[in-house]
Amino acid sequence: MNDFVFYNPVKIVFGGGKVNQAGEEAKNLGSRCLIVTGKGSAKRSGLLDRCANHLKEKNISCTILSGVQPNPRIEKVYEGIKTAKDNRVDFILAIGGGSVIDTAKAIAAGFYYEGDAWDFYTMKSKVEKALPIMVVLTVAATGSEMNSISVIQNDLTKLKIRAQGYPLFPKVSILDPELTKSLPKDYTAYASVDIISHVIEGYFTSEDNNTPIQDGFTEAIIKTVIRDTFKLMKDLNDIEARANIMWASSLALNGITTSGIGKFKFENHLIEHSLSAFHDVPHGAGLSIVIPAWMKENKNNLKHKFEKFAKNVFNKETADDGIEMLEKFFKEINAPTSLSYYNITNFDELIDNIMECAPSRGLVLTRDYIERILDKCR
Amino acid sequence: MNDFVFYNPVKIVFGGGKVNQAGEEAKNLGSRCLIVTGKGSAKRSGLLDRCANHLKEKNISCTILSGVQPNPRIEKVYEGIKTAKDNRVDFILAIGGGSVIDTAKAIAAGFYYEGDAWDFYTMKSKVEKALPIMVVLTVAATGSEMNSISVIQNDLTKLKIRAQGYPLFPKVSILDPELTKSLPKDYTAYASVDIISHVIEGYFTSEDNNTPIQDGFTEAIIKTVIRDTFKLMKDLNDIEARANIMWASSLALNGITTSGIGKFKFENHLIEHSLSAFHDVPHGAGLSIVIPAWMKENKNNLKHKFEKFAKNVFNKETADDGIEMLEKFFKEINAPTSLSYYNITNFDELIDNIMECAPSRGLVLTRDYIERILDKCR
Numbered sequence: 001m002n003d004f005v006f007y008n009p010v011k012i013v014f015g016g017g018k019v020n021q022a023g024e025e026a027k028n029l030g031s032r033c034l035i036v037t038g039k040g041s042a043k044r045s046g047l048l049d050r051c052a053n054h055l056k057e058k059n060i061s062c063t064i065l066s067g068v069q070p071n072p073r074i075e076k077v078y079e080g081i082k083t084a085k086d087n088r089v090d091f092i093l094a095i096g097g098g099s100v101i102d103t104a105k106a107i108a109a110g111f112y113y114e115g116d117a118w119d120f121y122t123m124k125s126k127v128e129k130a131l132p133i134m135v136v137l138t139v140a141a142t143g144s145e146m147n148s149i150s151v152i153q154n155d156l157t158k159l160k161i162r163a164q165g166y167p168l169f170p171k172v173s174i175l176d177p178e179l180t181k182s183l184p185k186d187y188t189a190y191a192s193v194d195i196i197s198h199v200i201e202g203y204f205t206s207e208d209n210n211t212p213i214q215d216g217f218t219e220a221i222i223k224t225v226i227r228d229t230f231k232l233m234k235d236l237n238d239i240e241a242r243a244n245i246m247w248a249s250s251l252a253l254n255g256i257t258t259s260g261i262g263k264f265k266f267e268n269h270l271i272e273h274s275l276s277a278f279h280d281v282p283h284g285a286g287l288s289i290v291i292p293a294w295m296k297e298n299k300n301n302l303k304h305k306f307e308k309f310a311k312n313v314f315n316k317e318t319a320d321d322g323i324e325m326l327e328k329f330f331k332e333i334n335a336p337t338s339l340s341y342y343n344i345t346n347f348d349e350l351i352d353n354i355m356e357c358a359p360s361r362g363l364v365l366t367r368d369y370i371e372r373i374l375d376k377c378r
Numbered sequence: 379m380n381d382f383v384f385y386n387p388v389k390i391v392f393g394g395g396k397v398n399q400a401g402e403e404a405k406n407l408g409s410r411c412l413i414v415t416g417k418g419s420a421k422r423s424g425l426l427d428r429c430a431n432h433l434k435e436k437n438i439s440c441t442i443l444s445g446v447q448p449n450p451r452i453e454k455v456y457e458g459i460k461t462a463k464d465n466r467v468d469f470i471l472a473i474g475g476g477s478v479i480d481t482a483k484a485i486a487a488g489f490y491y492e493g494d495a496w497d498f499y500t501m502k503s504k505v506e507k508a509l510p511i512m513v514v515l516t517v518a519a520t521g522s523e524m525n526s527i528s529v530i531q532n533d534l535t536k537l538k539i540r541a542q543g544y545p546l547f548p549k550v551s552i553l554d555p556e557l558t559k560s561l562p563k564d565y566t567a568y569a570s571v572d573i574i575s576h577v578i579e580g581y582f583t584s585e586d587n588n589t590p591i592q593d594g595f596t597e598a599i600i601k602t603v604i605r606d607t608f609k610l611m612k613d614l615n616d617i618e619a620r621a622n623i624m625w626a627s628s629l630a631l632n633g634i635t636t637s638g639i640g641k642f643k644f645e646n647h648l649i650e651h652s653l654s655a656f657h658d659v660p661h662g663a664g665l666s667i668v669i670p671a672w673m674k675e676n677k678n679n680l681k682h683k684f685e686k687f688a689k690n691v692f693n694k695e696t697a698d699d700g701i702e703m704l705e706k707f708f709k710e711i712n713a714p715t716s717l718s719y720y721n722i723t724n725f726d727e728l729i730d731n732i733m734e735c736a737p738s739r740g741l742v743l744t745r746d747y748i749e750r751i752l753d754k755c756r
Contacts, residue, residue, distance in 0.1 A: 006389070011385040013383055015381025212622060213598050213602050220597075244591060251634075
């Protein structure tokens with residue numbers, strides 16, 4: 001096992017109807033709240049009003065910043081920082097999925113920062129301080145509800161990159177599986193791909209890092225997500241499946257499965273983030289295209305690990321079998337597995353962008369390597 | 379899945395040689411430290427002096443309370459509270475295993491409490507505040523380094539019972555596998571039994587609680603502990619095995635495997651604590667006696683879960699096979715599996731004690747049930 005630091009102080013409040021505790025949890029964080037939310041579904045479903053009312057019952061005033069879009073943009077962060085400052089808020093409540101939470105985190109850090117909040121992403125500056133963040137999760141996918149990562153996109157520079165820092169951990173995240181029932185079928189599938197991707201990035205770090213516990217945890221998450229996504233494809237209201245997948249989302253990227261595995265590369269995310277930045281592909285849909293290709297490219301370097309994956313997740317023997325089974329799963333849940341799905345044929349600017357973003361993840365990659373993976377995505 | 383709250387803010391610093399960061403980690407906690415340690419091994423190995431020196435380099439003064447014994451007693455807690463007050467310490471550093479950490483937690487809470495610290499254990503009072511606690515772990519077994527539980531024994535009342543509360547979470551725990559290499563063979567075996575016991579208590583909560591992730595995590599921990607304990611029985615210095623078992627210890631009782639499984643009973647621990655209180659049996663050795671008997675008594679109520687256990691942990695088919703394999707493992711590592719090992723034949727006062735302690739765990743049990751389990755321990 002490799003050395004590691006594990007630290008994750010997020011309080012998770014999990015269960016059906018737990019959204020009704022929003023006021024109770026929020027009252028410890030302050031009396032003036034900025035609610036950050038998406039393009040309208042929380043408003044339409046009544047969730048936004050429910051949360052605002054719970055807060056008001058605790059004498060917390062709310063200002064609302066809506067309109068955060070998937071692949072969240074830095075412009076919305078700037079708008080949020082201004083709103084937060086104008087209203088002298090004490091904390092931020094994110095109601096939504098990863099894009100909303102990541103935007104809330106960026107605003108929380110930018111609130112105390114004199115410079116440009118984008119500096120946290122370009123690594124020009126570190127997050128030293130942030131407003132307290134609370135989450136009411138409506139899309140279980142990115143794991144942002146239980147980690148200190150924020151991914152934001154800058155359309156000017158075509159960069160979709162990440163910032164990280166302890167102050168970005170939410171103080172409390174309410175995980176109410178009932179709230180995820182309204183997620184449509186295609187995005188439910190993409191969310192599951194995203195969850196699986198997070199543990200896969202760590203699992204295939206090395207041939208044998210002697211981390212049987214971490215590997216076992218990863219296999220349990222993947223098997224559960226596959227089993228329960230199939231259930232959801234038949235019945236989007238299957239609340240037990242929604243619950244398992246919601247908790248899987250948080251566990252997949254909260255540090256538990258990756259502690260001790262050494263420095264992992266996150267190459268699938270590197271490539272997918274460029275896809276999203278250029279073509280506004282849903283993150284999970286980009287990942288279901290990239291992952292099988294990445295696996296085919298890397299299967300010979302990590303032969304034993306791929307065989308272990310095939311055996312323990314799918315009860316199959318060979319590396320190829322394991323990859324084939326995962327790709328088959330993606331296809332069966334209608335997650336795209338080819339760039340042709342989005343009519344993406346020109347790779348040059350994509351490769352330029354990937355090469356530009358790689359150093360921010362500490363990755364040294366060749367153009368050839370990226371090109372070979374993208375070729376396998378055709 | 380059942381509703382749950384998960385919260386665990388302990389910072390884990392893991393790796394060989396990490397004990398050298400003791401001063402760096404401690405400096406955030408204050409400038410006056412009470413070091414709590416055991417009966418002499420930390421002194422003899424030089425670890426106590428090493429830690430004290432690291433703290434002194436950061437201008438932290440140290441007072442030492444040594445002599446904490448296995449199955450730690452409340453008298454030592456009283457002594458520690460007085461020493462902590464006399465020296466107006468800012469925080470406590472526990473150097474040792476579960477007994478030392480649990481004593482440190484009791485002192486930390488008692489420091490701010492006007493009444494008798496035993497009140498926290500009899501549930502007469504709640505832990506509202508405690509001194510910050512830091513841990514340098516030398517025995518990986520109880521998981522106390524990453525939870526908010528303290529178990530203390532009172533020889534006057536013959537009660538070995540627990541207190542729990544958020545202020546009892548250590549701020550930071552240094553997990554340096556090198557420090558566990560000196561643990562002798564018998565206690566290494568008992569420690570592994572203890573780790574397995576913690577996940578088993580949760581796993582066998584119900585027939586089917588639809589918690590495939592939690593069950594998978596548990597199975598991964600048990601399989602790893604079995605594999606790597608066999609390695610240690612051949613070579614106590616196998617550092618990779620020491621590392622895996624150390625991390626298993628923390629994960630087994632930090633809330634991750636039990637979140638969502640519902641209220642679990644901890645009956646094996648209830649029974650074993652009475653064994654320890656009356657006969658000063660090492661905790662892990664008591665558990666290797668109780669667990670197979672408890673399993674045999676309960677296998678028919680939880681048939682499918684026992685079959686799942688047999689299948690996923692041992693690749694066997696029947697409930698009996700799974701129990702037999704676990705008992706065989708205990709025997710092969712020379713952990714006792716019969717009360718005759720300690721010449722315990724009189725059960726009456728033991729059963730009285732178990733019945734007296736049960737309510738503090740919210741358990742309603744019959745004398746008959748306890749007697750049947752103890753009979754199976756003969």
